[in-house]
Amino acid sequence: MATDLNAKGRTHLFKNKGKDADEMRRRRTEVTVEIRKNKRDQHVLKRRNVPIQDSTDSDDTEKPTSQSLQSIVENAASSDPTVQLNAVQAARKLLSSDRNPPIDDLISSGILPILVECLLKDDNPSLQFEAAWALTNIASGTSQQTQAVVNAGAVPLFLRLLTSHHQNVCEQAVWALGNIIGDGPQCRDYVIKLGAVKPLLNFINPNIPLPFLRNVAWVIVNLCRNKEPPPPLETIQEILPALCQLIHHTDINILVDTVWALSYLTDGGNEQIQMVIDSGVVPFLVPLLSHVDVKVQTAALRAVGNIVTGTDDQTQIVLNCDALSHFPSLLTHPKEKINKEAVWFLSNITAGNQSQVQAVIDAGLISLIIHHLMRGDFQTKKEAAWAISNLTISGNKEQVAKVVENGVISPFCDLLGVKDTQVVNVVLDGINNILKMAGDDVDRICTMIEECGGLDKIEALQNHENEDIYKLAYEIIDHYFSDDTEEDPNLAPEASSQGYQFDPSASVPQEGFKF
Secondary structure (H helix, E strand, C coil), X not given: CHHHHHHHHHHHHHCCCCCCHHHXXXXXXXXXXXXXXXXXXXXXXXXXXXXXCCCCCCCCCCCCXXXXXXXXXXXXXXXXXXXXXXXXXHHHHHHCCCCCCCXXXXXXXXXXXXXHHHCCCCCCHHHHHHHHHHHHHHCCCCHHHHHHHHHCCHHHHHHHHCCCCCHHHHHHHHHHHHHHHCCCHHHHHHHHHXXXXXXXXXXXXXXXXXXXXXXXXXXXXXXXXXXXXXXXXXXXXXXHHHHHHHCCCCCHHHHXXXXXXXXXXXXXXXXXXXXXXXXXXXXXXXXXXXXXCHHHHHHHHHHHHHHCCCCHHHHHHHHHCCHHHHHHHHCCCCCHHHHHHHHHHHHHHCCCCHHHHHHHHHCCCHHHHHHHHHHCCHHHHHXXXXXXXXXXXXXXXXXXXXXXXXXXXXXXXXXXXXXXXXXXXXXXXXXXXXXXXXXXXXXXXXXXXHHCCHHHHHHHHCCCCCHHHHHHHHHHHHHHCCXXXXXXXXXXXXXXXXEEECCCCCCCCCCCCCC
C-alpha cells in the first residue's frame, strides 16, 4: 500500500498537466504518415495478374478500338463455346497488358455481366478461369472499378469457385477476392458476411502449392487491414490460429505477409492486442526482430511496437520474450527507418512502469537513444525526444539521473530551437521534469543547461506563440534561473516619515563623495 501511495504522490508531483498514459504511449500517428504516403511498398493492396509471357504484354499494345471492343463483347456472349472462350480470353489479355489496361473501356462496353455469367460455366473451366482472371484485373483498379465488379454480382460466384475441382480456377477466385477485400473495410466486411473466411483458411494445408499459399497469405493480410472499422472480432478470432501456423513458414513472402497481418491486428486497440497475445504468437513473433531478411524485421518491429502501445501488462509480455536484447542491433541498423521505429518502440517502454524503464537502462539502450537524439534524422530525433521525456515522467529519481549522466542535456536542449511545436513541448516537459527531480543536483544541471546554450533557448521560448510552451518556459526560468535573491534586511534603508534614513555611522569620505 505504501508503494502505491508513493507512486501516486510522485505522479502528482512530476507528471505534466494533462499527460496521461494514453498520451505517453503512442499508437502510430505521425510515425506512420510517411508509411501511408509510400503506400507500403512491401504490400500492395491490390494486384493485377500479369503473365510473365503473353503475346499482348509488349509495351506497344494498342488501345482497343470501339469496333474491336464491340466485337469482343458480342463474341463473349456467343453460344459457341470456342468463340466465347476466344473472346473472353481476348478481353483478359487486354486487361493483362503491362501498361494502362483499358479497364474503363471494358466496363463501359457492357462486358461485366457477361464475364460474371461465365463464372457459372462449370462445364467449361477454361472459360471460368479466363473470366475470373479478367474480373480480377478489373477489380485491381480504382474503388469505382472494383465496385463495378461487386455490383455485377461477382462476389458470391467467386466464393462458389473456391470449391472448384480445378486448382487454377480456385486460385484465380482467391486472387479476385483479395483485390475486392483490399478495396477497403466496406468491401472487406461484405465479403466476410458472405462467408469467405472459412473456405479461404481451408486452403492453408501441406498439399497447397507455394504460389497458391502466397496468394492466400496476401488475402489474409487484406482481411486484417483497416481500423475504421476494424475487422469483426469473430473474424479476428477465426484468422489468428492460421497466423500462428503461418508464422513458422520458411517462405519469406508468406512470413512477411503473416507478420504484417499481425501488425494490422495489433494496431486496433488494446482488445485486439490482447486477442493476439492470447493466441500465443508473441514468443514466435519477437525473435523475428533479428531475422536475416529486412522485410521480416520491419514487419516484426511494427507488430511488437504496436503491442507495447497497450497496457503495462501487455507490454510486459513482449519484454518477457527478451525483446530488448534485439535492440542494440536495431538501433544501429543501416536503415534509418528501422532506427526510427526502434526508438519509437522504446518510447513506449519508457512510458511504462519503473521496472520497464529499468529494463531499458539495464539493456544499455539509453546511450543509443541519446545517440539518435544527437545524430539521427529529424523524425528519429523526435522519437528519441519522446523516449527521454516519457522516462522523466515514468522513471524515478535515480533513473532520471542515469539519463543525465549519459549526457542527455546538451542534445535535448538543441531540439528547443526547432520549428516543430510538438517536439519543443516534449523536450521542455522533459527538462522541467529533470529539474524537478534533480534535488541537490539542481544547480549542477542548471549550469549544464546554461553552458550548452539551453538557457538562451528557454528564455526565447517565453515569447513562443504556443501558450503551453511560453508558460512552461516562463515557469522554468522563474523557478530555476531567476536571479532574485533576498536582500539582507540590515543593509536596507529604514523608511520614516522623513523618507529613507541611512546609517549615520556609515563611513563617508571627509572631502565628500566624488562623482
